[in-house]
Amino acid sequence: MNIRSLTRSDGAVIGAAVLLFIASFLAFFEASENCSENCTVNSWEPALFPLLPTVTLAALIAAALLVAGRILPGDRKVAGLGLEQWGTALAVFTGWAALWSMFSTVLPDPEGMNLNRSLELGVGAWLTLIGGLVMAAFAVLGNTVSALKAPLLPAPSPQAPNPYGTGPQPGQQGGYGYPGGPQPGGYGYPGGPQPGQPGQPMQPGQPMQSMQPGQQGQPMQQGQPAGHQPYGGGQPAQQQAPGPGPAAGAPADPGFQPFWFAVPVARPLYSEDGSHSQIAELAPGTWYLAVEQRGQTLVAQTQDGRRGVLQDTSGIQRG
Structure with a gap:
């Protein structure tokens, strides 16, 4: 997993999901009259069901799917669709549900009565609308606008390669x-000839164990038969084995x-x-x-x- 593969649009979607989660605890409706104690209703109240699963929980799942589609290796699919496709579709559904939530009511209105006239939309309702529309917009535009495809986190300046390499x-x-390639010893790996031994790789009669990987004389032995490979192990030879294509030939x-x-x-x-x-x-x-x-x-x-x-x-x- 690599978190640096997240894009700017992913960051906006994550921010919108967090905003919707916070808004779910704030007042969606406020009673302006005939209220003594509890004068607010939020998304977690049964009176506003199904606002919680269709907006808040759907937004969190959409953000999780988009992030998983970015950072997980390979092309993972569910029911024939990739994780990013599921996340985008769910984000659009969240925006649609958030829009229509603004027209919801808490109490039924019997004929000739308007029991919801004393209710007003609270700050949670407006944040829900904003968060839902932002999530839907960035989820869709993130695949088409080049500026939104840029990495969310700037790539760090790569450290200079270790001149001694790894094992x-x-x-x-x-x-x-x-x-025509450079001499392997020129990269500064250990095991190459020491300053006082420039002629050592040119001695074909030396024992096999003296020919260490990465010696400067190895490129001079390209014309030898395959049975006279100067390598200390078989791993490099196995890497050149696949196929007679460009990787194995000239x-x-x-x-x-x-x-x-x-x-x-x-x-x-x-x-x-x-x-x-x-x-x-x-x-x-x-x-x-x-x-x-x-x-x-x-x-x-x-x-x-x-x-x-x-x-x-x-x-x-x-x-």
Whole structure:
């Protein structure tokens, strides 16, 4: 879950739901005459049923559905509709119910008598009307107005990537081997040759355990057979195994240089096999490594070593 995926329209809907909840405790009707003690009626009184479930509770459920549709990974559906669609429909219903609540009465009016003439709309009624209409408007316009699609919380300035990386990354980094790509040791990961050992990776006769992941000499061994992979483990080799497509063969852009980047909002990372199954979600404020470019998409690697295709590359920040 990523709360930074909420938009401005989501914030307005949440605010409207809170306003309707507060308004439910305030006076919806006030008696102006013949009143001794309790001269007000709020939404929690049985006399105003079904105002409580059709406006107040419906607003809270609508806001919860919209928020859940934003922050939960994957496309969750109920009865064939997504959570955001249910939330939008319920928000519109809330606005409709809040509008007609202004014409409600507390007491029945027998023929020839007007028992509600001494009742006046209270502050709770007007706040209910405002909150319901605001919720319906922002729920609908949030999907069409670009200004309302902006993130509610600004993305924090991503921290500079740790020059020493994490445990899985050195081994993953050493397994790219793209023609024209940078030397894996240039990223500053541990396990690379020390300052006094620049020639060590060039010695093919060294034992296998001396070839650590991320050494600068590994890209020089791209022409070796597959059985002579210099990696310390099998994980990088498994990542290059899927399919004979661009990820396993020669890349489409030989001059591509891997780079660090951050996303402005949460974006899904899909499987490389083209099945469109989501394997991870990229969150703002975190650096990710772009290892390959396929047209307008990027093959990105997460902090835990998972690789996938980032289809939406608009607005990314390069490190």
